[in-house]
Amino acid sequence: MKVEAVSEETFEREAQTTDAATLQRRLQEVLEDNARLWDEVHRLRAERREIQYYEKLADQITSSASWKLTAPLRSGKAISHKVKGKLPRRSS
Amino acid sequence: MAVATVAIPVYNGARYLDEVLSAVRSQRVDREVELLVIDSSSTDGSLEICERYGARIHSIPKSEFSHGGTRNLAMEMARGEHVAFITQDATPAHDRWLAALLEGFEQADDVALVFGPHDARPDASHMIKSEMERHFATWGEGGTNIDVQRLGHSAAELDLYRRFPGLWTFFSDVNGCVAKWAWRQVPYRKVPYAEDQLLGREMIEAGFAKVFHPEARVLHSHDYPPMQFLRRYFDEFRSLREVLDHVEEASPYRTAMTIRGLVGHDKRWLRRQGVHGRALVPPLAVSARHHTIRQLGAIVGTRADRVPGPLRRKFSLEGRDTFVPYDIPESPLLARTTQDDARAVPLDSDWGWDFIARSYPARPVLTEPHSAHADGPLRLAWVVPPWSIGSGGHTTIFRLIRQLELRGHRNAIFLFEPPYGRRGRRAASLRKEIRQHFVDDLEAEVFVGLDDFDSADVAIATGWTTAFPVRDLPRCREKAYLVQDHEPEFFATSAQSIWAEETYRMGFRCIAYTPWMADVLRSRYGLEARWFECGSDLDTFTFAGEEDRQEEVIAVYARRETERRAVDLSMAGLALLAERRPTIRPVLFGSRQYTQLPFAAEDLGVVSPRRLARLYREAQVGMVFSLTTHSLVAQEMMASGLPVVELEGDNVGSALGSSGELVELAARRPDAIADAVEHLLEDRASAAAMARRARAFTESRTWERAGDQVEQALRSFLANPR
16 A cells, blocks of 8 residues: 555656646747747838838829929820830731 | 806897897707897897897997907806807807807817807808818818817927917807806907907917817808908908917918919819819909909008008998007917027927936836746847947947847847937838948847837847836836946036936846946946956957067057047057157047147048958057946957057956056056057067967957856846846
8 A cells, every 4th residue: 555655646746747847848838939929020010110111202202293293204105105005906 | 957158249230130049049958048149239120139039138338349358248247157159140050059069068178169160151152162161171170070179288289389370279259169167267358359369379378178069050251342352351451460460471472372372272162063164264263353352451451550541441341540559468389589689499399308308207117027937038129329330339239139149039129219310210221231230140120219119028228318218118027228338427517427327226237348337337326237248259350460560550549539538648648659759650540530640640530340450460559548448449459469558447457457467557647658558569579478368368258258148147137026
């Protein structure tokens, strides 16, 4: 009976040790995941700032006086492309 | 039952009075409505109409009437705590008009005034209709929502207020309601005109709220033949000048542009009504005439003081020939100056020191309670001040960050710009700059400002300005302060020195550069301080022996911008030395400032580390002076085998040894400096031996070691929560 009791105790202790080690490992994994996600959040935020920067730049360009002044040139170019695109079809 | 008063000043208003009072009496509201009429001795039957609608009538002689004074009388007599003012020709547009005005006061406890839009009467001209619509669309997102207005006190808000005061101050007692509690503090001014604008201004500036309610509509407009319009506008603008000192701008170009703009508004309004093409021409011609007359009336009216009396009478629709400026106290918020010979200081909504003002009253460092877990990868947020390329302090910060990255920690860098920052820097280009000029393999993301800050295991302040925002950052387990130098000493007796010192009283846990700096923090400020020592870039600063060195060449760190480098002291020492040894060839570096000296010297300016390494390999002596923590330049010279002269002091001795075995230490006197340099130039054998010892010393001071020291400090802070 005594032997049985000791082995049971040992088993419990071992089980507890195993649990503690597992929990420790799990905690480590969670912390690493947490740090990785934190890093990812910052990477995404930095990308979002970049997108905002270029959107603002595009807005500034398209709302500038020079862009508006040169709008007819761009329209003309687009029209000439369309016309050129149609001409070969007509001749063929 | 609560009472709401509707007050109407009346003088010969029979034309619309029946319609107006009928609309008032048909209001559906959960209060008793008191109808109060102040009559200025009407003779057209107005009183009989008022009596028919059960109005409480108070008669005054016509001579006693003034827009402000008469309304004060009405406020005094009113039984209601809210008094709605309309004019004798303003008809409530529906039976919930009064309910809407009263609803305005329910928006907040501090609402003093509520006003609503005026709809032009159906027979009004298109110019009047367009103007009314446009004007009341200014509030409530195009005139559709309830709009609560209060005056903000920030520089940006005050600047906007100064430029467009009417956005806040506009109030019209043709259709407005006044809270009695507010009026008791800010009554109407006894002025003949613009009393409502003054009331709006003074209520807003007193800190009360004003509400625009889109449902509190009245029908109200004036239409006259062209010449009568001219005379009415003359009267209106003369009064604006008399009361508000408004002077309409008059220049051929500006006036033409104003008229053009107003006609343009009318054109858009007509198009919205379905008028297009040629059909637009006649109404726009009428618009052009109307707005020209309006501008003419405005220009002449606001200059009525220059118009002779008889002509004034001819111009005036009221037949008044006077011009009486009223002494209204100027708005303290709108007045540019109080001294006639002073200039107004421009408002700056981005004032660099604003963060300091907002950092008081002093608060302790904010941290989250935590479990003292200090293992595994840490999340580190570094808040750094702006840098210039080549900055030694930033080189250290970025190298430490890289070392922590190599140990698996996650880092993010936040640039805190005030008060010196260049506005509008792009985070991506700053990151590129760090990788190009400081640490080429740094991985951390860079952010401008702290808007993207989320949380951190440790937030780290890296300069005195950054300590203020880091102190208050939320969601941090710990806050640390990387102290590379005793920054209060950077400044003369000044606000900056006070603020820099204040950062040592915030309760940060410090990581100091050098044991000496840690001692200063502990002994002077009682702070918990650990320390690290910098490494040197041994790949760039390679060791060179005596053979390639050029005789008498002295490399002198002469960064004039940094006063703690005591550049004038080193120049004084060199001046004495040059008298003894005219052959010395000092090569200055590190500064963008030009100078003139009493001895022959050359200036490299600010150059790359590689160019400096070449100089260190070619010179015979290096001079670097430090009055606070020692410069990394000294260590780089030591790594290059260049014998160094430094100044005596605990700051240097505790880091580089006080025995003189690693560097030649000179007293802080020109003659002692000259002696020390001369000794190294003369005794090359002992200089070379010292250089070899110094090289060995720098080989033991690596960045890996510095990284370990900082990592241990951070883990120890986390393992021992406050």
